Amino acid sequence: MSQQAAYLLREFLLATQWNTWDNHYGSFTHPSRQLLDFAIPPGLHFTAGSHPTPSFSPGLTLSSLVPESGAHVPYPPSTAPVLGPPATPLLAGQLSYLFSSAPIAATSSKRAAEGLERIRFKDVVQSFPLGSVPVAPELREDALPTWKGGLRIDTADYLLYGRLYAPSPRLDALYVQRLTPTLQGLVSLVTVPSPAPPPTLTWESTDPTTGLSASSTATAAAPVATSGPLSRLSELELKLQQDTGRWSAEYSYAVGDGMWGVKGLWNFGRRAGFGDPNPAATATEQRERVVDEEEDEMPNGLKGRWSAGGEIYFSAQERSAGVSTGVRFVTIPESAGGPQQVPTYITATLNPIMGQLSTAYAVQVGRDASLASRFDFNMYSYDADLTVGGEWFHRRNPAKDKARLTEADEEGRPSAATSFDAFGRGADDEDMKRRRRNNDAEDEVLSVLKVRASTNTDVALLWEGRLGDFLVSAGLVADLRRATQSRGRISPIRSVGLSVSYWA
Numbered sequence: 001m002s003q004q005a006a007y008l009l010r011e012f013l014l015a016t017q018w019n020t021w022d023n024h025y026g027s028f029t030h031p032s033r034q035l036l037d038f039a040i041p042p043g044l045h046f047t048a049g050s051h052p053t054p055s056f057s058p059g060l061t062l063s064s065l066v067p068e069s070g071a072h073v074p075y076p077p078s079t080a081p082v083l084g085p086p087a088t089p090l091l092a093g094q095l096s097y098l099f100s101s102a103p104i105a106a107t108s109s110k111r112a113a114e115g116l117e118r119i120r121f122k123d124v125v126q127s128f129p130l131g132s133v134p135v136a137p138e139l140r141e142d143a144l145p146t147w148k149g150g151l152r153i154d155t156a157d158y159l160l161y162g163r164l165y166a167p168s169p170r171l172d173a174l175y176v177q178r179l180t181p182t183l184q185g186l187v188s189l190v191t192v193p194s195p196a197p198p199p200t201l202t203w204e205s206t207d208p209t210t211g212l213s214a215s216s217t218a219t220a221a222a223p224v225a226t227s228g229p230l231s232r233l234s235e236l237e238l239k240l241q242q243d244t245g246r247w248s249a250e251y252s253y254a255v256g257d258g259m260w261g262v263k264g265l266w267n268f269g270r271r272a273g274f275g276d277p278n279p280a281a282t283a284t285e286q287r288e289r290v291v292d293e294e295e296d297e298m299p300n301g302l303k304g305r306w307s308a309g310g311e312i313y314f315s316a317q318e319r320s321a322g323v324s325t326g327v328r329f330v331t332i333p334e335s336a337g338g339p340q341q342v343p344t345y346i347t348a349t350l351n352p353i354m355g356q357l358s359t360a361y362a363v364q365v366g367r368d369a370s371l372a373s374r375f376d377f378n379m380y381s382y383d384a385d386l387t388v389g390g391e392w393f394h395r396r397n398p399a400k401d402k403a404r405l406t407e408a409d410e411e412g413r414p415s416a417a418t419s420f421d422a423f424g425r426g427a428d429d430e431d432m433k434r435r436r437r438n439n440d441a442e443d444e445v446l447s448v449l450k451v452r453a454s455t456n457t458d459v460a461l462l463w464e465g466r467l468g469d470f471l472v473s474a475g476l477v478a479d480l481r482r483a484t485q486s487r488g489r490i491s492p493i494r495s496v497g498l499s500v501s502y503w504a
Contacts, residue, residue, distance in 0.1 A: 041497035054103030261313035
């Protein structure tokens with residue numbers, strides 16, 4: 001899913017009053033993964049999106065110089081330095097659309113946008129989230145059942161998303177349907193047509209029993225894969241999510257390999273009324289009541305809540321199964337009525353079948369800085385990996401902007417607000433002034449810098465920021481061990497990427 005689609009899906013869940021991530025086992029380690037597993041855009045990408053109506057959002061993405069998947073550096077290495085896997089110069093594209101029953105307002109990246117139309121930079125980028133105390137979801141006011149002529153009319157919220165790739169014939173689709181206040185269904189589809197084998201003429205076949213048709217000859221000459229990834233180029237998955245505030249569950253079924261799965265999350269507390277909807281109380285009052293009832297304290301003085309969850313999945317077709325479990329401690333944010341303390345997430349997950357143990361710690365050390373660390377250990381092979389990372393946000397400095405304008409006025413030079421364009425025309429008309437207008441707040445977030453380093457994998461660096469009306473992402477991934485082992489014959493840089501987005 002693209003950055004724009006992920007943002008619109010999150011806004012849809014918020015508009016329909018559904019808990020986005022902090023009460024689901026599938027996003028159990030979401031805060032640490034936001035800081036340690038951020039994606040670097042490989043190659044060059046340009047995305048343009050529009051929002052003609054509050055419920056419809058089309059988008060177009062063009063990509064080039066994307067490294068070929070599965071490409072490896074040849075061994076033994078050549079004497080000349082090699083910069084990562086070879087890149088294809090072909091131009092690829094993606095056409096997407098999203099339609100939702102709930103209106104989505106904040107969709108414009110233009111700096112002249114104002115009010116509900118303007119997006120928040122922190123909501124678009126992958127950053128450290130500030131959680132909240134989960135409560136039982138409710139239907140929004142426009143989706144409540146109504147009565148007309150003695151008949152009950154139900155209007156459930158839904159979302160449709162599709163993305164078509166070119167030149168590869170791949171299609172992604174997602175359908176989200178709100179069934180009840182605490183139930184939500186999801187259907188996801190990924191389809192890739194199987195490559196047709198080349199036809200073989202009858203006189204080219206060496207089998208005397210072959211039929212006279214070219215299609216039957218081609219079918220007999222090309223064996224059909226019965227197992228492995230080539231036999232399932234398409235995948236259909238069905239999910240049913242249930243969220244009551246106190247606990248949540250997810251039931252899934254993958255049609256391709258017949259995989260059944262169940263995930264569950266439970267929030268511990270002293271009373272059984274966690275997140276129960278109360279018609280006489282607002283959502284804020286429910287969260288404050290939950291904080292008073294569920295507050296626990298760690299030895300270091302942090303007050304928060306504990307959660308535990310697990311998942312189990314099995315496939316009779318593939319004869320495979322798996323299980324995992326985890327525990328998490330989350331501090332209660334001040335916005336939900338908690339005490340003044342540092343936002344902290346501590347998680348520990350265990351996969352007993354694979355023997356994989358993972359612990360993660362994420363903390364917001366300042367207003368614009370967050371750090372995270374993760375330690376992975378395998379109890380069977382004794383392999384260990386330590387990953388550390390962080391992010392730092394850069395905000396607009398109103399004092400510097402004011403000083404720059406004052407200096408320009410004293411020297412008689414035109415300021416940035418009254419500068420001339422490339423054709424020598426000034427910003428005298430109202431339309432030009434409106435397009436040049438900058439509605440950034442005094443402490444508007446302009447960019448973010450992310451860094452990740454690991455003992456076993458790679459080093460990654462990512463910068464995301466606003467340049468005019470565009471959202472720009474630039475990053476690189478390096479492997480210092482490979483360069484050391486090759487004694488400098490191979491460049492440590494594995495990939496470099498640049499992405500530019502414009503949302504009208």
